[in-house]
Amino acid sequence: MTMEEKKRISEYLYLHMIQDFSKRILEQDVICDAFPDHKGQDRAFFEFILQKKELVDINVKLTFDQNKATFLIAFNQFLPKYKELLQALTKEFYQEKPPSPATGCTSEADPESKSEPISQQLEALPVTDSLPEPESVTFAEVREAQPEDATQPEPEREPEREKESEPETVNLSKVTLNSLRTPQGLRLPNARVGSAYQIQLAPESLNRTRPAPLHLMAPPPPGLQWLSAEQELKGIPELAGEYQLTLQGPSAHAESPEPAIPALLLTINPDPRSLWQNLPSDTEQRYWKTDTDLKRLESTSVPGLKLLAASRRGRSHAHAGTCRDDDFLLQELPGNWFLLGVADGAGSARYSRQGSRLACQVAAQVIEAKLSDPAFVQSLESQLADFANSGQALPPHGLQARFYDCLAQAALSARKAIEAEAQKWQDVEPEIQAKDFATTLQLCLVYPLAEQWFFAAFSIGDGMIAVAQSDAIHLLAEPDSGEYSGQTRFLTMGSVWQDASAIFGRLKFALLTHFSHCLLMTDGICDPYFASENAMQKFENWQGLLSEMDQCLHSPQPDEALLEWLNFWSEGEHDDRTLALLTGGTR
Amino acid sequence: MRRLPVYLVLDSSGSMSGEPLEAVKNGIQILVSSLRQDPYALETAFLSVISFESQAQQLVPLTELSQFQAPPLVANGVTSLGAALSLLADCIQREVKTATQDRKGDWKPLVFLMTDGMPTDDWEHGLARLKTQKIGMMVACGPNHGMDTDLLKQITPHVVTLDVTDSAAFKAFFKWVSASISTGSQKVDTGKEVMGLSELPPPPPEITIVV
Numbered sequence: 001m002t003m004e005e006k007k008r009i010s011e012y013l014y015l016h017m018i019q020d021f022s023k024r025i026l027e028q029d030v031i032c033d034a035f036p037d038h039k040g041q042d043r044a045f046f047e048f049i050l051q052k053k054e055l056v057d058i059n060v061k062l063t064f065d066q067n068k069a070t071f072l073i074a075f076n077q078f079l080p081k082y083k084e085l086l087q088a089l090t091k092e093f094y095q096e097k098p099p100s101p102a103t104g105c106t107s108e109a110d111p112e113s114k115s116e117p118i119s120q121q122l123e124a125l126p127v128t129d130s131l132p133e134p135e136s137v138t139f140a141e142v143r144e145a146q147p148e149d150a151t152q153p154e155p156e157r158e159p160e161r162e163k164e165s166e167p168e169t170v171n172l173s174k175v176t177l178n179s180l181r182t183p184q185g186l187r188l189p190n191a192r193v194g195s196a197y198q199i200q201l202a203p204e205s206l207n208r209t210r211p212a213p214l215h216l217m218a219p220p221p222p223g224l225q226w227l228s229a230e231q232e233l234k235g236i237p238e239l240a241g242e243y244q245l246t247l248q249g250p251s252a253h254a255e256s257p258e259p260a261i262p263a264l265l266l267t268i269n270p271d272p273r274s275l276w277q278n279l280p281s282d283t284e285q286r287y288w289k290t291d292t293d294l295k296r297l298e299s300t301s302v303p304g305l306k307l308l309a310a311s312r313r314g315r316s317h318a319h320a321g322t323c324r325d326d327d328f329l330l331q332e333l334p335g336n337w338f339l340l341g342v343a344d345g346a347g348s349a350r351y352s353r354q355g356s357r358l359a360c361q362v363a364a365q366v367i368e369a370k371l372s373d374p375a376f377v378q379s380l381e382s383q384l385a386d387f388a389n390s391g392q393a394l395p396p397h398g399l400q401a402r403f404y405d406c407l408a409q410a411a412l413s414a415r416k417a418i419e420a421e422a423q424k425w426q427d428v429e430p431e432i433q434a435k436d437f438a439t440t441l442q443l444c445l446v447y448p449l450a451e452q453w454f455f456a457a458f459s460i461g462d463g464m465i466a467v468a469q470s471d472a473i474h475l476l477a478e479p480d481s482g483e484y485s486g487q488t489r490f491l492t493m494g495s496v497w498q499d500a501s502a503i504f505g506r507l508k509f510a511l512l513t514h515f516s517h518c519l520l521m522t523d524g525i526c527d528p529y530f531a532s533e534n535a536m537q538k539f540e541n542w543q544g545l546l547s548e549m550d551q552c553l554h555s556p557q558p559d560e561a562l563l564e565w566l567n568f569w570s571e572g573e574h575d576d577r578t579l580a581l582l583t584g585g586t587r
Numbered sequence: 588m589r590r591l592p593v594y595l596v597l598d599s600s601g602s603m604s605g606e607p608l609e610a611v612k613n614g615i616q617i618l619v620s621s622l623r624q625d626p627y628a629l630e631t632a633f634l635s636v637i638s639f640e641s642q643a644q645q646l647v648p649l650t651e652l653s654q655f656q657a658p659p660l661v662a663n664g665v666t667s668l669g670a671a672l673s674l675l676a677d678c679i680q681r682e683v684k685t686a687t688q689d690r691k692g693d694w695k696p697l698v699f700l701m702t703d704g705m706p707t708d709d710w711e712h713g714l715a716r717l718k719t720q721k722i723g724m725m726v727a728c729g730p731n732h733g734m735d736t737d738l739l740k741q742i743t744p745h746v747v748t749l750d751v752t753d754s755a756a757f758k759a760f761f762k763w764v765s766a767s768i769s770t771g772s773q774k775v776d777t778g779k780e781v782m783g784l785s786e787l788p789p790p791p792p793e794i795t796i797v798v
Contacts, residue, residue: 187656189654190653190654190655192653242620267623267656269623270623270624270629272626272629273626275624275629319627347774347779348774348779527589527691531691532687532688532689532690532691534689535689571588571630572588572589572590572631
């Protein structure tokens with residue numbers, strides 16, 4: 001037989017032996033067989049065995065299945081000689097500890113006779129004899145390759161335990177340290193440039209029984225200082241990097257040398273704000289769009305009524321030098337109709353910047369055309385007057401249907417325009433489809449009645465339409481958001497347009513005696529400001545946003561101020577931000 | 588804030604001991620220090636490390652990248668892939684937030700599974716458990732030789748192999764994982780999610796995509 005054949009056969013036999021063996025490993029007598037001197041079955045014993053480096057090297061591993069200990073031995077190392085080791089370890093364990101009350105193996109059972117069957121079984125197998133050569137080779141290799149490891153498993157295991165038993169406190173106020181002890185030193189909780197850091201080290205974590213003044217061998221990282229009396233590291237880090245701090249205590253007395261003080265390992269992360277770049281977008285690219293846009297109108301017919309809109313490219317687009325995907329529309333239409341809209345081009349769609357632009361343009365055209373039709377306007381206005389006098393909260397179905405014809409129709413026309421735009425590329429770049437222009441769209445029409453304000457809104461996607469009063473907020477959109485982040489619906493989706501009653505359901509109305517702000521926002525603003533959709537329902541959660549809005553409105557250049565405000569910082573929120581605002585609605 | 592959970596599921600069975608495990612440890616260090624220079628990742632990525640040998644263990648719970656500290660890894664035991672998949676499912680279920688009325692959901696998790704040999708336990712059971720969880724994308728990496736890539740293909744359609752399992756290859760793998768996490772965090776920032784290998788950076792020569 002060649003060596004190769006020997007190997008193959010022995011591997012096969014090993015495999016089968018283990019399988020046969022594995023059927024029995026849950027039986028307690030087998031455990032006792034393998035650990036002939038084991039008096040009973042208790043967790044402490046198996047944990048003791050588990051920690052033994054010798055066994056780690058030979059790939060013996062124990063697993064715990066509730067109270068039933070099972071063990072597996074890697075095929076190629078299952079040899080009788082390791083039984084000697086196990087026996088020795090068992091003895092070692094039970095010399096240190098009194099035997100626990102026997103649970104599995106009864107005390108009457110003679111361990112020697114119990115161990116017979118398995119050892120006989122093992123020795124009877126030719127396999128165990130045929131494989132010592134490759135086995136011992138791998139064993140030797142493992143040991144030689146890992147000389148330093150053999151001395152280090154214990155310090156690595158210990159802190160893991162500590163970590164499990166103690167709750168993690170990375171509170172940067174005064175804490176007794178719960179740091180990770182590593183062979184290289186004591187790993188402190190990470191710091192961040194520009195953020196206050198303070199940590200007090202317990203004497204025991206520095207291998208000291210009582211507090212002693214310890215000094216740093218070298219200056220601490222810029223911005224941080226070491227208070228030797230308190231054994232405290234504090235300050236505001238200025239420079240990111242990996243630091244190793246070495247401490248020195250008072251010279252030890254010769255008769256009682258103290259253990260070495262571990263080095264302190266500290267990672268200082270950069271401030272994420274400093275990492276964001278602001279790269280210009282390529283003006284030559286298809287459907288290029290400006291990084292910002294703004295618009296400001298003072299109503300000619302309703303004194304004091306102001307319309308403002310601002311849109312800003314998100315930091316993530318600035319960092320990559322790509323275009324803004326958002327857009328807006330803002331118009332005063334004949335007959336005292338005010339139209340506001342925002343659109344958020346999908347980040348995943350390559351021409352969504354054009355999708356949002358088209359959506360706004362086309363919606364505005366369609367609505368303007370509708371409201372320029374005398375017959376439509378005449379019946380609409382008389383229906384609205386009836387509704388205002390009716391005392392009802394919601395418009396009658398007939399009036400709602402008017403806005404279906406107007407707002408939903410505008411959105412549908414926008415969708416068709418996008419499809420037509422995609423179609424234009426059919427001959428040149430047939431892979432371009434309408435979904436490459438995916439966008440959300442929020443539209444709101446505002447109309448002043450004799451003593452009230454009327455609002456009609458239509459929304460597809462995760463933007464928000466809200467009307468604020470001095471003490472209440474009225475939401476006129478239900479964000480289409482999914483179970484996970486980033487899931488929403490787009491104007492371009494076929495599923496949005498299948499069910500007329502669902503489309504009808506996207507219409508929302510309000511009739512109010514006064515209002516302070518009518519706001520349309522893309523999720524780039526909503527997400528950082530509101531923890532959830534539920535949070536948006538509560539007026540108190542809007543107060544901060546509204547007062548910031550008022551500050552902008554009171555500045556000499558409110559549109560510019562609004563655009564500047566859109567640059568606010570919120571960690572992890574770097575989407576485009578667009579706002580359309582109607583304000584001054586007191587009557 | 589919407590988090591991007593990233594799970595590193597790493598084989599630390601006995602066959603990884605020595606040079607390969609050191610390479611994995613270094614790989615995690617390189618991964619973390621390069622991601623710390625990436626503003627997207629620094630703000631959105633959360634990392635967890637699960638290791639598996641005879642048992643599976645979550646060494647680091649899902650942790651903000653800036654607070655992440657590389658765990659100690661010890662190689663021993665056999666390859667309980669099934670236990671790892673099952674534990675991964677538990678961790679995702681426990682740690683990844685889905686949207687409710689009162690909170691925003693996390694992004695669907697990215698999973699990088701690395702193994703150097705065939706599983707020794709009932710991996711299909713673990714896989715069945717994992718299938719109950721929503722995962723954005725899972726990449727499985729195994730050795731080119733001595734690994735049944737069809738098995739990995741049953742776990743995820745995105746399988747890559749290492750031609751050799753030496754420290755250079757592991758280092759290359761972790762660099763690629765790091766770049767992939769950067770891409771992932773960048774995508775979610777603009778509302779996209781990574782769906783396939785083609786959206787990740789091209790793998791280095793040491794890594795082969797299994798088609």
